[in-house]
Amino acid sequence: MNTTQPQLRTVNVMRYVTPLREGGSLPAIAEANDEFLYVLKFRGAGQGVKALIAELIGGEIARALGFRIPEIVFANLDTAFGRTEPDEEIQDLLKASTGLNLAVHYLSGAITYDAVITKLDSRLSSAIVWFDCLITNVDRTPRNTNMLMWHKELWLIDHGAALYFHHSWHNWEEQAKRPFALIKDHVLLPWASELEEVDKDFKAILTDELIRNITNLIPDEWLIDESSDETAQQRREVYYQFLITRLAASQTFVTAAQHARASLI
Known part of the structure; x- marks a missing residue:
């Protein structure tokens, strides 16, 4: 089991791929500057940053206990991101989420x-x-x-x-x-x-x-x-x-x- 001090990488979101319309949080699959796909959790959605805090703490405790958890990263969202997004709901979400968000590695095919x-x-x-x-x-x-x-x-x-x-x-x-x-x-x-x-x-x-x-x-x-x-x-x-x-x-x-x-x- 992993008891070392946890560390999180920070990535920059480069491309919005597709929304995951689950509940009210509207996470999305996005590509980052490391060329990996992530499930992006937005600070401007639903419960806001409190959901991100719970995701971060819960995920890292689970990892320390030996559970398999997709890698969690901090994800920067630029102010220009999403300007070309045609869906107004998604565009509003992206605008409200400028700055530091949270993302987890996308397990393709799971x-x-x-x-x-x-x-x-x-x-x-x-x-x-x-x-x-x-x-x-x-x-x-x-x-x-x-x-x-x-x-x-x-x-x-x-x-x-x-x-x-x-x-x-x-x-x-x-x-x-x-x-x-x-x-x-x-x-x-x-x-x-x-x-x-x-x-x-x-x-x-x-x-x-x-x-x-x-x-x-x-x-x-x-x-x-x-x-x-x-x-x-x-x-x-x-x-x-x-x-x-x-x-x-x-x-x-x-x-x-x-x-x-x-x-x-």
């Missing part, structure tokens, strides 16, 4: 994970359930698994709906200690029989230093909110404190997940 077709073992199922409890990820349901099969291996994607405490923000400490009630809808919960073992192993990996290194990746410009007097560093500190508080209280969400699983089997 197919959506289907629990009916591909069975995961109890260890991996438990690991993913535990991880989603930690980051309060609401988006791993049978209807929308946000997992892909690529070259016969499982990849986790789309963590922008996680860390939903930051949409209310002020009661973050209380939320950090709560069980994750929506785990009852998790696609892998029926097979997650090793949560106690995973809890012990993963808490040993997610040290305070590692969590600090991951939250330090959040750009200052994503953390400045005109509605608040808090500095970028003060807001970054809340993400760090939320995660280490939640890790310390992990037995709460593990027990809740076990109870939810018992009601299913």
